[in-house]
Amino acid sequence: MGHEGVGFKSGSTRSGLPTTRSRxxxxxxxxxxxxxxxxxxxxxxxxxxxxxxxIGVGNLTGSTLESEDQRVVEDIDRILxxxxxxxxxxxxxxxxxxxxxxxxxxxWTYAEAVExxxxxxxxxxxxxxxxxxxxxxxxxxxxxxxxGKHRILLVTGSPxxxxxxxxxxxxxxxxxxxxxxxxxxxxxxxxYNMAHLDKELAGYWAKLPLIRKLMLSHPEIEWIWWMxxxxxxxxxxxxxxxxxxxxxxxxIHGYPDLLFEQHSWIALNTGSFLFRxxxxxxxxxxxxxxxxxxxxxxxxxxxxxxxxxxxRPAFEADDQSALIYLxxxxxxxxxxxxxxxNSYYLHGFWAGLVDKYEEMIEQNxxxxxxxxxxxxxxxxxxxxxxxxGDYPVERCLSSMERAFNFGDNQVLRLYGFAHxxxxxxxxxxxxxxxxxxxxxxxxxxxxxxxxx
Amino acid sequence: xxxxxxxxxxxxxxxxxxxxxxLTxxxxxxxxxxxxxxIGAGKYGTxxxxxxxxxxxxxxxxxxxLAEQNQPEPKPKKSDKDDEPPLRSLxxxxxxxxxxxxxxxxxxxxIHRHPERPNFLTxTKPRVLLVTGSSxxxxxxxxxxxxxxxxxxxxxxxxxxxxxxxxxxxxxxxAEMAGFWAKLPLIRALLLAHPEVEFLWWMxxxxxxxxxxxxxxxxxxxxxxLVMHGWDEMVYxDKNWIGLNTGSFLLRxxxxxxxxxxxxxxxxxxxxxxxxxxxxxxxxxxxRPVFEADDQSAMVYLxxxxxxxxxxxxxxxxxxxxxxYWGILVDRYEEMIENYxxxxxxxxxxxxxxxxxxxxxxxxGDYPVERCLKQMDRAFNFGDNQILQMYGFTHKSLASRRVRRVRNETSNPxxxxxxxxxxxPDFKAVQHHAS
Numbered sequence: 001m002g003h004e005g006v007g008f009k010s011g012s013t014r015s016g017l018p019t020t021r022s023r024x025x026x027x028x029x030x031x032x033x034x035x036x037x038x039x040x041x042x043x044x045x046x047x048x049x050x051x052x053x054x055i056g057v058g059n060l061t062g063s064t065l066e067s068e069d070q071r072v073v074e075d076i077d078r079i080l081x082x083x084x085x086x087x088x089x090x091x092x093x094x095x096x097x098x099x100x101x102x103x104x105x106x107x108w109t110y111a112e113a114v115e116x117x118x119x120x121x122x123x124x125x126x127x128x129x130x131x132x133x134x135x136x137x138x139x140x141x142x143x144x145x146x147x148g149k150h151r152i153l154l155v156t157g158s159p160x161x162x163x164x165x166x167x168x169x170x171x172x173x174x175x176x177x178x179x180x181x182x183x184x185x186x187x188x189x190x191x192y193n194m195a196h197l198d199k200e201l202a203g204y205w206a207k208l209p210l211i212r213k214l215m216l217s218h219p220e221i222e223w224i225w226w227m228x229x230x231x232x233x234x235x236x237x238x239x240x241x242x243x244x245x246x247x248x249x250x251x252i253h254g255y256p257d258l259l260f261e262q263h264s265w266i267a268l269n270t271g272s273f274l275f276r277x278x279x280x281x282x283x284x285x286x287x288x289x290x291x292x293x294x295x296x297x298x299x300x301x302x303x304x305x306x307x308x309x310x311x312r313p314a315f316e317a318d319d320q321s322a323l324i325y326l327x328x329x330x331x332x333x334x335x336x337x338x339x340x341x342n343s344y345y346l347h348g349f350w351a352g353l354v355d356k357y358e359e360m361i362e363q364n365x366x367x368x369x370x371x372x373x374x375x376x377x378x379x380x381x382x383x384x385x386x387x388x389g390d391y392p393v394e395r396c397l398s399s400m401e402r403a404f405n406f407g408d409n410q411v412l413r414l415y416g417f418a419h420x421x422x423x424x425x426x427x428x429x430x431x432x433x434x435x436x437x438x439x440x441x442x443x444x445x446x447x448x449x450x451x452x
Numbered sequence: 453x454x455x456x457x458x459x460x461x462x463x464x465x466x467x468x469x470x471x472x473x474x475l476t477x478x479x480x481x482x483x484x485x486x487x488x489x490x491i492g493a494g495k496y497g498t499x500x501x502x503x504x505x506x507x508x509x510x511x512x513x514x515x516x517x518l519a520e521q522n523q524p525e526p527k528p529k530k531s532d533k534d535d536e537p538p539l540r541s542l543x544x545x546x547x548x549x550x551x552x553x554x555x556x557x558x559x560x561x562x563i564h565r566h567p568e569r570p571n572f573l574t575x576t577k578p579r580v581l582l583v584t585g586s587s588x589x590x591x592x593x594x595x596x597x598x599x600x601x602x603x604x605x606x607x608x609x610x611x612x613x614x615x616x617x618x619x620x621x622x623x624x625x626x627a628e629m630a631g632f633w634a635k636l637p638l639i640r641a642l643l644l645a646h647p648e649v650e651f652l653w654w655m656x657x658x659x660x661x662x663x664x665x666x667x668x669x670x671x672x673x674x675x676x677x678l679v680m681h682g683w684d685e686m687v688y689x690d691k692n693w694i695g696l697n698t699g700s701f702l703l704r705x706x707x708x709x710x711x712x713x714x715x716x717x718x719x720x721x722x723x724x725x726x727x728x729x730x731x732x733x734x735x736x737x738x739x740r741p742v743f744e745a746d747d748q749s750a751m752v753y754l755x756x757x758x759x760x761x762x763x764x765x766x767x768x769x770x771x772x773x774x775x776x777y778w779g780i781l782v783d784r785y786e787e788m789i790e791n792y793x794x795x796x797x798x799x800x801x802x803x804x805x806x807x808x809x810x811x812x813x814x815x816x817g818d819y820p821v822e823r824c825l826k827q828m829d830r831a832f833n834f835g836d837n838q839i840l841q842m843y844g845f846t847h848k849s850l851a852s853r854r855v856r857r858v859r860n861e862t863s864n865p866x867x868x869x870x871x872x873x874x875x876x877p878d879f880k881a882v883q884h885h886a887s
Binding site: 046139 | 485486549551558568590601604605619623642644645821825836844863866876881882
């Protein structure tokens with residue numbers, strides 16, 4: 001395909017060269033044009049072939065597995081976006097109408113805001129203890145003790161929409177399995193909440209109306225145990241020492257010196273605590289709730305809390321800070337019935353625990369519940385469900401996997417299995433099968449040392 | 453200058469040669485490209501793959517995030533291959549475990565020694581363990597885990613109301629029996645480890661409770677050891693592979709069940725055993741497509757070929773939806789709400805809506821993803837409404853995650869009974885011991 005093939009149709013005679021027209025006969029010209037067309041068609045055909053091979057021209061390729069894949073993935077993306085967006089508008093700040101009714105220059109104080117919102121968890125009940133006693137005596141089939149033990153209801157939950165980060169749902173699932181296992185071993189009922197019962201008390205405050213509602217609906221339940229969805233049971237043999245709490249109504253993990261001397265905002269942890277089902281608890285919930293309503297109340301309350309609690313960053317009021325503030329400012333009213341527990345990890349901050357699991361397996365055994373074998377490992381700040389946590393994602397996820405497997409080993413042990421390593425989802429047999437399984441079961445001790 | 457060295461004619465020859473070479477190379481390149489595009493060049497990849505790679509690199513994907521986080525194991529992949537069991541040959545029989553022949557007496561002894569864990573909670577109500585599970589790895593589909601979470605919440609709710617214990621399995625106990633067969637070694641391990649359990653209720657992770665008020669008719673099952681949803685004629689006469697469903701069934705904890713599991717298992721082991729068994733099943737059973745042996749077809753085959761041995765203890769339940777195929781149920785929920793009420797368990801208000809074929813955890817199911825997920829939401833809300841009404845709430849609609857109040861708070865909460873009576877139902881009552 002040299003230069004000869006390309007027709008050089010030039011009408012211009014500026015160059016002074018004789019025109020090609022006069023030199024080349026007609027027939028030759030037509031042949032040349034024909035050749036050009038042939039070559040163009042050939043090139044075009046080759047281009048089409050190459051394109052077909054590379055990108056695939058729609059129906060010409062037919063559906064290969066990979067294009068199916070792409071289509072499904074795109075579908076899922078679109079559906080995910082649909083599922084995540086809520087067609088309904090966010091509920092309004094209850095004070096926004098008042099806000100603009102008066103002049104915008106009005107500076108609300110916290111007290112004013114609370115009074116204006118006039119939030120209440122429900123109609124005031126003053127005789128809950130009696131109501132409950134009467135009901136229990138009338139319903140012997142729903143006693144508040146089973147096999148001598150007070151009935152406990154474990155309450156946890158998560159938002160109703162898919163996590164922003166898909167892996168978050170996977171760890172919610174594992175956390176739920178973990179709770180199901182512990183509760184099955186200890187005869188505890190579970191309520192998993194996915195409903196926003198009260199628009200105003202959304203977020204971390206959502207547990208308050210939920211706890212109240214469950215208390216009032218289930219008089220046969222003696223203890224309501226709230227547990228965050230990012231907390232894992234890591235001691236399956238540990239039993240709550242309920243006799244210790246005979247005279248108390250709120251059991252919460254914390255440190256008295258941090259609470260009373262330093263007024264630290266992390267003196268107590270509301271990620272795992274127990275409320276007795278009684279009048280005192282209803283009263284405490286009523287006293288706790290006022291800082292919760294979304295909007296101006298929560299913001300102003302946040303400022304008060306930051307000013308009064310040591311180490312608290314500036315952000316809206318959270319339930320934990322509010323409880324600490326309440327208990328320290330009304331010490332005489334409440335503290336006699338509050339048990340600040342730190343002899344075992346009713347809540348165990350994960351960062352100091354997760355790297356020690358192998359050491360614990362080697363040196364200790366389940367059933368201790370404390371720093372030797374933590375009862376609960378709580379992944380505060382990890383937020384695997386959301387987009388932003390306070391810690392690197394990779395560290396959080398691998399630590400959660402380890403905590404889960406650490407607890408799961410204690411369950412699998414009953415069936416003769418264990419995880420291949422604390423990071424591995426795979427399991428291996430650690431006890432041979434036998435034709436006399438019940439002999440083995442009789443000798444099995446949940447608190448015995450674990451061999452990996 | 454070159455001209456002077458070589459000579460004009462020579463130069464022109466060389467020039468022409470070079471042009472020919474250029475042409476040749478160009479054509480060769482084109483040919484290679486076309487061949488790569490059509491046939492593919494093995495490990496050098498096809499242009500399709502290039503395209504996909506480029507796409508993935510430039511478009512961030514939830515999958516990628518998942519795939520990246522899916523590598524918690526620091527060990528190289530080689531070790532994974534090492535624990536793959538060698539494929540069982542056809543003449544090497546599989547066994548679920550050492551043969552036990554006196555399970556009934558072993559179990560009776562144990563129950564006698566442990567009166568604090570009786571196998572019957574009341575005269576008629578047995579202790580039941582609901583068993584379900586999913587893979588310990590994150591779902592390939594980014595929303596799959598969310599639906600697994602909703603599904604387990606749904607089961608937690610039903611079981612709390614009906615006083616049933618739950619075991620959520622995430623462990624593959626026997627690598628040979630992977631896939632749908634994984635339930636067999638699990639069921640056996642659970643039966644043997646929990647003698648206090650009278651009935652084991654296996655339920656798939658893609659099945660949801662949609663009738664929270666329906667209590668299983670335990671007295672009806674007193675003479676039987678295996679209860680599955682299905683029809684006698686479809687199984688014994690028609691030999692139809694969907695004559696029964698193993699997505700939701702009850703198995704009594706007794707010697708008979710251990711023997712049944714032993715008889716059921718042989719078609720399960722991965723590899724040539726499963727493939728060959730699949731061929732036998734397709735040949736024998738009606739309408740069965742060609743694929744490896746699955747536990748459901750194997751059960752039909754077992755009942756059909758060994759009817760005298762097993763059938764008298766097997767109850768094929770069709771009076772209510774112990775398993776309800778979702779396709780014929782989900783569009784009728786509004787109609788059901790209007791005309792019927794919970795507690796019926798049957799076509800009027802199904803106990804279980806089972807999303808067969810949806811596979812929300814994987815990438816591909818037999819049905820369009822959108823329909824499956826939207827309907828799963830509806831089924832979930834349909835069941836959840838019955839739980840929420842205990843506390844005075846309901847979903848704003850069957851498609852909405854939001855709830856609204858339907859019963860005001862009161863200062864006398866114990867005088868209010870929830871409409872369905874699920875707060876303190878008879879079937880949850882503890883046997884009253886006269887002390």
